[in-house]
Amino acid sequence: MGTEYDIPDVELEYAARLYRKAHTAGLVAGRSANGFATACLLVAVRKSPLQLPVSLRELEEVARATEDQIKTARGVLEVRMEIEIPPLEPQDLIPKVTSELNIGVPVEQCAKTLLRAFRADDETDCHGFSPRTLTGAALHAAYDTVDCDNRPTLSQLSDTLRVSASTISQRKRYLLQYTGICE
Template identity: 30%
Template sequence: MSQARSTRVSSHRSGNARADETTDAADETETMDEADRCPECSGRTRIESAERVCTDCGLVVDADLIDHGPEWRSFDDDDTNPKRTGAPLTRSRHDRGLSTEIGQSTRVKGRKRRRLSRMRTQHNRAQISTKRDRNKVYAYTEIRRLTGALELPNNIRDTACTLFDSAQSESLLRGRSLEGFACACVYVACRTADVARTVGEVCAEAKATEDEHQAAFDAMNRELGLPIGPASPAEYLPRFASELDCEQGVEQRARELVDRAVEEGIANGRNPVGVAAACLYTAARQCSADVTQQEAADVADVTPVTIRRTYVDLTDGE
């Protein structure tokens, strides 16, 4: 009889424990349901693109959720090696940067080092198998060297490489210098991006002469229809003013003189670089700034006579 009483007590305690567990689970489910429900229509919500959105009414319940998971994703189901990135694609490589390279190391010696050297040679030959690719590699290398020497941004480099690719596709390279095309492409890229660089400055760093540059530029302008017009003297004012250490008022006055020179036809048929330097010199004289004709001529790479002629035309009748 006492054994039956003990059995009933145990069953009662077990029933109470199961009831408590059921109550706790129900409370937890109710709490989770309240957190996952829409405050407007009580619909279910789900997370999409760092936002908690109601599936019924479309209300954005919460935004800018923080993902506490790892930043990488494993595409091959191999969690031991989460690497999946490589070098970015670039226009400054003949193959857009998709190829691989065999590097050089001093840690290998003897027969293995000679074998790697032969593999490197064969690998390079396989990547550059045609004359077209060799020309492109050489020109792209020259463009990268030029943009680096002129301290130009990467967008200028990529634009210049795209221009060379277009010129090669139109068969404009035959009978002309690759160095000249590289120089012309960098100059045109500067002009299209409103970066003030003169032909003399680009040719001074290039391996091409000004005649080779002009031949390549004329061919591209004729066949490709380059989207550039005559250079404006105003493009060179900020750089010249910075090199001459002029104040803002002098630069502003020089800009007004440039507008006047263009309107009155003083700038017609003249080197825009010389016109910009002459306007800056004239503005400095009017603002009592210490700038000489020789200093203005040096920054523009022109002669003082060029500065003097434009200065006389600007001050004539004043």
């Protein structure tokens, strides 16, 4: 799984140590070892100072465990081992998407600025918003602000992020109120 997403050795070693700790504590017995391996890798990726843009969905695609097995292992790590698994941040996905779609630096910077403003706004309740959807919405809104050629289509954004185009459009309206700060 780690090689599929170019996860550095330090994070892979952290995941392995966490797995051994869970195994030694008897938490893996009777549960999916592959589910625990995936959940431990998720913890390592999310706690990495490198802000790796690997989502749970991506790990599930290459894991040898079912979604339920991974969810169970994740719950055990969070509850029994008291490990906090931070959420994936939308801004962590932006470099990956801009690279894949050949999006220019001005649009990338504007999208990051929009996400920071959105997050800093106390009036905004973004609970339940997918990080992937917010990333797509920020990039889509940034193109409305920054004069730039080679704008990817909404369909290209949604395919790259693996989220619905209509959801990106819906979330974009939350970010458009901040576009003045990108000018």
